[in-house]
Amino acid sequence: MSTLHNTSENPKALKLGPIGTLLMGDKGGQRLIMALIAVAIIFPFCNLVFSEGSFLHVSTYTLTLTGKYLCYALLALSVDLIWGYCGILSLGHGAFFALGGYAMGMYLMRQIGDRGVYGNAELPDFMVFLDWKELPWYWFGFDQFWFASIMVLVVPGILAFVFGWLAFRSRVTGVYLSIITQALTYALMLAFFRNDMGFGGNNGLTDFKDILGFDLQSNTTRCALFIASALAVILGYLISRFITTSKLGRVLVSIRDAEMRTRFLGYKVEYYKLFVFVVSAMMAGVAGALYVPQVGIINPGEFTPIYSIEIIIWVAIGGRGTLFGAVIGAIAVNYAKTYFTGAFAELWLFMLGGLFVMATLYLPKGIVGFIEDAKQGNGTSNRFYLLFKNTPFSKWFSKQSSKGSV
Amino acid sequence: MKRIITSLICIFAFSSGVQANAKSDNLIKPPGFADAIETLALANTGNSELSQPKIESEKNNSQSTLISSIKSLDELAGQLITADYVTKKEIIRNIATLKDSRALPFIESILQGELFYIKKSDQLVYRQLLDNKKYLAVSALNGSELGEFKKRKLKKIGINNNLRGEMKTIIATLKITSTDPILREHAALEILKGANENTLTLIDLAISKETDSSINEILMTAQAIIHLKSVDPLKRIDAIKSLEDSLYVESRNALMLFINENKLNNSETSKEEITYAQETVNGIDKLVTLNNVAENIYFGVSLGSVLLLAAIGLAITFGVMGVINMAHGEMIMLGAYTTFVIQQLMPNHAGLSLIVAIPAAFLVSGLMGVLIERTVIRHLYGRPLETLLATFGISLVLQQAVRSIFGPLNQDVLTPSWMAGTFTVNAGLELTFNRLYIIIFSLLVLATLAVVLKKTLFGLQMRAVTMNRPMASSMGIRTGWVDALTFGLGSGIAGIAGVALSQLTNVGPNLGQAYIIDSFMVVVFGGVGNLWGTLVGAMSLGIANKVFEPMAGAVLAKIIVLVAIILFIQKRPRGLFALKGRAVED
Structure with a gap:
């Protein structure tokens, strides 16, 4: 963040700053960032300053939950970047999220040291339990935070690079790509469920104690993680916005709309796709890395294909190809999930399933697109709008149509 | 002494x-x-x-x-x-x-x-645990009930x-x-397991009385194993000779023991015997490997035919119509639950209910498919990614609906007696009947479907709509109905797959989930729009899975196959039997 502020020496950008130019004309984005900054300040403040009984107190539970939503928001952003702007529907993005999470989880696991149940300073508990004698080679270095942080980016990045290289170069597109991304996360899930992979098998990594020497259970650490998540979403938004508004972004959109034509115009379609796929995977990895210390566990369940598909629905509900819509969708759907699984557990899957169907049938542009259409009065393309077209409700959605409809 | x-x-x-x-x-x-x-x-x-x-x-x-x-x-x-x-x-x-x-x-x-006696009255009883934590005592001698007793009132015969x-x-x-020949065979196998010099006389006697050749063979093997330890070299040689090509684990073990023991004493005769025994062991090993290969292929083909059943419906909806139906797995699940319901309706006819379940499951899943097509998919043609999401939503709803109606636990579907049992090829190779039936059944379904597609009016219309929708429409084909019926056909076949699967796996709300990714892999691997592709894809995936399994374990085998498909897709993005021509680029 701060580096972005300091490096602005371009005279034209001086007025607005680079971030300002980036957000110019992006009202939704401006509001989103404002809201995120506000939340990042208010929530930890209210948590730390006001005492438990106070009306203004934000409980640690709420704080952690919101922090979790923010991680999901970053994940949704990463999916929107490739799906909304490049037409790559990845049904396996949860895999990158989980890999980032595992990288962070391994660091946290090494931090436990000899405080585990078996008191082994070198080996995590599950390895002692499985009678392993020494740390597997791929666990080396994870006792260093900087190394783990690099791995959070590198591991999903490399997987995305290799996978994308193979897939895009041989022109696997559309539903075929979707299905093999799903197979990818499915294969990873099966692999991570195995005990002899050395990642804790079924139980995954858990029982974390502290991060960078700070106790994970303390309120201040949780506040710090919360702020970090909010900042990560802001940064992720800016990066995505930077990519999509650049010339490269325009090529991406043209690939989304007419891949063949773009290729015939001389663009190396696969390189563009590969670039944005890798960036997106890294963002997902960061989201996973922030998610794990807040939730306190990472297990192979995160690789389940259904989770990856759920990410798609966040984006679809929020509004594909708008970036801030993805953030809104992730938070809204997850809030609804928390509420409904608590209140009517039976109903949640009906709701989620209904959301999938309704969103694709009646809200093809998501919440954001729906509101925009309604405002501009060209909701004719919108089925949901059509439902209300000849009713008194129609004027709720549109100012112009009520005037011009006569 | x-x-x-x-x-x-x-x-x-x-x-x-x-x-x-x-x-x-x-x-x-x-x-x-x-x-x-x-x-x-x-x-x-x-x-x-x-x-x-x-x-x-x-x-x-x-x-x-x-x-x-x-x-x-x-x-x-x-x-x-x-x-x-x-x-x-x-x-x-x-x-x-x-x-x-x-x-x-x-x-x-x-x-x-399991034999107890009542402490007070010294009567010998069997006991059954009752709900109230007491035991019902049943007389061991005449089967009459002697009342309820607490656990400590009954004592075991030690x-x-x-x-x-x-x-x-x-x-x-x-x-x-x-x-009873079956009892005799079990006994013979039991004797073979514990063959020693003391049972030799019993075996000799049993052989002389035995009329069934397969039981006799078991007994002869046991006899030969015992004779291996005999002091008479001629008997030993004879024993080794009769153990040739014997596939019982015991015979190989006995031969190995014989070799290892006789290596210590270096007499001329035993050297010859050792080489002879070694050759016999090698021969047995070869046969065993052959058996294992045959067994793996059988398992592979049976897994392949399950995949084939699950994927055929998908090949129609995905291959012919271009619709990604993520709710396909749930259609399979609906078929399995239909089987369960029908069995509940006719509880005393496990076999008949299974046969009734086939058309019933076809109807239930097929109608559900038509319903889905008319209400949702119809609006999403030409937008495959949206179809994928919407049908995924439907799959969640169907899963939860079944969970709400039948409960989250697995349901018990009975296997009729004619499907149980095994077909013995030789001592080391037994093929279970239910897998055999499923292989035959899946091939029948495939053949029927091929006939429907090639020879019927509906099949003709379906192909016409697939090839050129506007032209078909202008020829007077009601494309909307053809779409709905095609989707219904694909879903109905998934329902039939559910009937077959109910005989192999647990029937629960997540049944479909387990097969959906595999079925997609089959269709993608085999190539869309081609039933042969589906057949070849299903069989090769099934066999590959089962061949890797003994080498790498079940999970790793699955991963290997998935990775192999991902790599294969790089080489041939449209599968094994791809459609050629302009249709390829959509």
């Missing part, structure tokens, strides 16, 4: 055997029974009592004469309660000679620790290891002389 003891016991055993024989003349007698028991007694005295001091065996002798004067099972059994282990052995031996049909289950129940071994042999003997 030992010899004296043995001969003493032999005399006793003969006398008691003859006595028993004489007493039970009025009872039904399977051929050779008494001889067998006699031999058995001879064998066992040799076996288990060599190490016991003379005094005890004498005491044993005196007690047994006392017992043998008692006639019926009821009286003999009553004595079990107070007897010590040595006496118990005598009692059980005597029970075995009784020719009473209750004797075999009675001895088996002692062996399994046995020790010596007695256990004895009883196993007695049971085997009782079975080998029974008139």
